[in-house]
Amino acid sequence: xxxxxxWIKKEFIESIKTKRFLIAEIIFVxxxxxxxxxxxxxxxxxxxxxxxxxxxAIPAPTSLDSWTQFFKNMTQLGLIILVILFCDIVSHELANxxxxxxxxxxxxxxxxxxxxxxxxxxxxxxxxxxxxxxxVGYTNYYFNDHLSRHLFLAVFALWLFGLLLMxxxxxxxxVSASGMKGLLITGGFYALxxxxxxxxxxxxxxPFSLINQNMQFLQGKQSLGEYGVALAITVIxxxxxxxxxxxxxxxxxx
Amino acid sequence: xxxxxxxxxxxxxxxxxILKDVTFSVPQGSIFGFAGENGVGKTTTMKMILGLxxxxxxxxxxNGQQVRYGHSVTNRFIGYLPDVPAFYPYMTAxxxxxxxxxxSGMASSQVDRQVTSVLKLVQLKDDRTKISGxxxxxxxxxxxxxxxxxxxxxxxxxxxxxxxxxxxxxAFLDILASLSGKTTxxxxxxxxxxxxxxxxxxxxxxxxxxxxxGKISTLTQNHAKRSFQIEFVDSTDxxxxxxxxxxxxxxxxxxxxxLTIQEQPGQSIGDDLLADLSKARIVPKRFQRFEPSLEDVxxxxxx
Numbered sequence: 001x002x003x004x005x006x007w008i009k010k011e012f013i014e015s016i017k018t019k020r021f022l023i024a025e026i027i028f029v030x031x032x033x034x035x036x037x038x039x040x041x042x043x044x045x046x047x048x049x050x051x052x053x054x055x056x057a058i059p060a061p062t063s064l065d066s067w068t069q070f071f072k073n074m075t076q077l078g079l080i081i082l083v084i085l086f087c088d089i090v091s092h093e094l095a096n097x098x099x100x101x102x103x104x105x106x107x108x109x110x111x112x113x114x115x116x117x118x119x120x121x122x123x124x125x126x127x128x129x130x131x132x133x134x135x136v137g138y139t140n141y142y143f144n145d146h147l148s149r150h151l152f153l154a155v156f157a158l159w160l161f162g163l164l165l166m167x168x169x170x171x172x173x174x175v176s177a178s179g180m181k182g183l184l185i186t187g188g189f190y191a192l193x194x195x196x197x198x199x200x201x202x203x204x205x206x207p208f209s210l211i212n213q214n215m216q217f218l219q220g221k222q223s224l225g226e227y228g229v230a231l232a233i234t235v236i237x238x239x240x241x242x243x244x245x246x247x248x249x250x251x252x253x254x
Numbered sequence: 255x256x257x258x259x260x261x262x263x264x265x266x267x268x269x270x271x272i273l274k275d276v277t278f279s280v281p282q283g284s285i286f287g288f289a290g291e292n293g294v295g296k297t298t299t300m301k302m303i304l305g306l307x308x309x310x311x312x313x314x315x316x317n318g319q320q321v322r323y324g325h326s327v328t329n330r331f332i333g334y335l336p337d338v339p340a341f342y343p344y345m346t347a348x349x350x351x352x353x354x355x356x357x358s359g360m361a362s363s364q365v366d367r368q369v370t371s372v373l374k375l376v377q378l379k380d381d382r383t384k385i386s387g388x389x390x391x392x393x394x395x396x397x398x399x400x401x402x403x404x405x406x407x408x409x410x411x412x413x414x415x416x417x418x419x420x421x422x423x424x425a426f427l428d429i430l431a432s433l434s435g436k437t438t439x440x441x442x443x444x445x446x447x448x449x450x451x452x453x454x455x456x457x458x459x460x461x462x463x464x465x466x467x468g469k470i471s472t473l474t475q476n477h478a479k480r481s482f483q484i485e486f487v488d489s490t491d492x493x494x495x496x497x498x499x500x501x502x503x504x505x506x507x508x509x510x511x512x513l514t515i516q517e518q519p520g521q522s523i524g525d526d527l528l529a530d531l532s533k534a535r536i537v538p539k540r541f542q543r544f545e546p547s548l549e550d551v552x553x554x555x556x557x
Binding site for chain 1: 329332340
């Protein structure tokens with residue numbers, strides 16, 4: 001446990017020194033600012049491209065538009081940026097031989113994997129909280145309505161899915177010898193998962209529903225409780241991914 | 255007593271057999287050279303001693319305890335310096351050593367004192383310079399500091415001098431020589447002059463087996479031959495000398511004016527050669543005696 005604390009601290013310092021954490025935070029703050037602003041400006045932008053008179057038909061923006069932007073940015077950009085930033089988190093250490101000194105000094109291999117996993121989960125959680133808080137603040141400032149009733153449940157679903165994707169990032173990086181291969185593994189998982197949402201019959205058990213149905217959860221049109229199996233499968237997949245990383249890393253030549 | 259005992263060790267990568275049957279032991283306190291050509295399996299052997307690679311067959315005993323893959327119990331006796339030590343570039347030497355000390359479980363009250371001590375041992379400045387700004391030689395010395403941090407009984411150095419310039423190499427070998435008698439050192443290298451300079455014993459690995467093992471002084475006496483080289487003023491002198499001397503069978507006429515003669519074990523031909531030169535009234539341009547070296551032993555072993 002002592003080694004785990006030491007290595008988590010090392011991973012956290014490394015993410016600061018290598019600017020990965022800073023880059024993630026800056027991008028996610030910008031998302032937080034952009035979400036309500038784009039929602040506010042979008043009708044005007046669209047209106048300016050339409051003929052006179054037609055723009056009057058565009059409805060006034062609401063907080064739902066801001067949260068639509070939030071979920072779109074998080075799932076289409078935010079998560080992908082984090083995947084790119086951390087796709088070589090394990091392979092980089094192995095390829096450069098950084099771990100030999102520490103493994104020969106008694107560092108347990110599971111400590112390396114678990115601390116990296118905890119770091120990427122932490123960075124995702126902090127990044128999401130940052131964007132969320134900035135979006136909440138500006139959305140309330142621009143749109144003081146009460147349409148977004150189940151905000152926390154909708155964001156919780158996104159957070160849990162993000163944890164799964166960050167687990168796949170670490171697994172992909174452990175399996176592969178380079179960041180590019182790790183990126184391809186995570187990208188493949190994401191692409192296949194998004195494709196699987198076509199089969200609507202499985203949506204209640206599909207973890208990708210957690211990022212597909214956010215607006216439905218937000219407005220209370222669908223209850224997150226109905227997706228209990230999808231939530232459970234997401235957690236199970238995370239545990240399986242972590243177990244694969246631990247087993248594979250234990251067999252890796254350093 | 256032996257610090258390390260390796261018995262009938264075998265290792266293959268795929269269909270390629272690297273170590274076929276490796277057996278040797280390293281006496282406590284000795285500086286033990288581990289020589290062999292590039293790619294012969296020296297690093298593989300080192301990594302197996304450290305439990306970083308699985309063996310196919312055989313066992314390694316360190317200070318009476320068996321090495322097991324993935325378990326670091328025996329590593330508490332060992333300091334390891336890889337051929338190209340890699341460090342987190344954003345750290346300073348002190349930060350890196352502090353992290354290493356913490357991971358190894360060193361008591362926090364000892365860390366600063368021990369870090370200062372090893373930095374002094376390897377003559378590395380304790381300043382705010384990031385490791386990214388270090389030269390190759392400085393990184394090698396930091397690697398040595400890391401290896402020595404826990405005051406190990408055994409130090410394993412895997413080709414530590416191969417990429418150093420002559421000054422860096424000298425400095426490094428001096429540090430290694432200073433450990434003689436205090437720490438058991440395994441010094442793996444293909445640079446035989448380095449091994450000869452600091453080691454008292456050597457094992458030569460070739461074709462997956464230890465071909466030669468023992469004290470360097472004994473091996474050079476028994477395996478290698480002393481030789482003499484005579485350079486004559488012209489070819490006529492050389493021909494006259496060959497008529498005069500009765501040692502032409504062991505001679506090897508290298509050029510028109512140069513003759514190299516190898517001494518057979520138990521023979522002493524130096525005086526005879528000088529006498530033959532004198533009898534033939536020849537004053538050579540140069541007369542030189544070559545002492546047997548580890549290189550001769552090595553070349554003999556891998557024949």
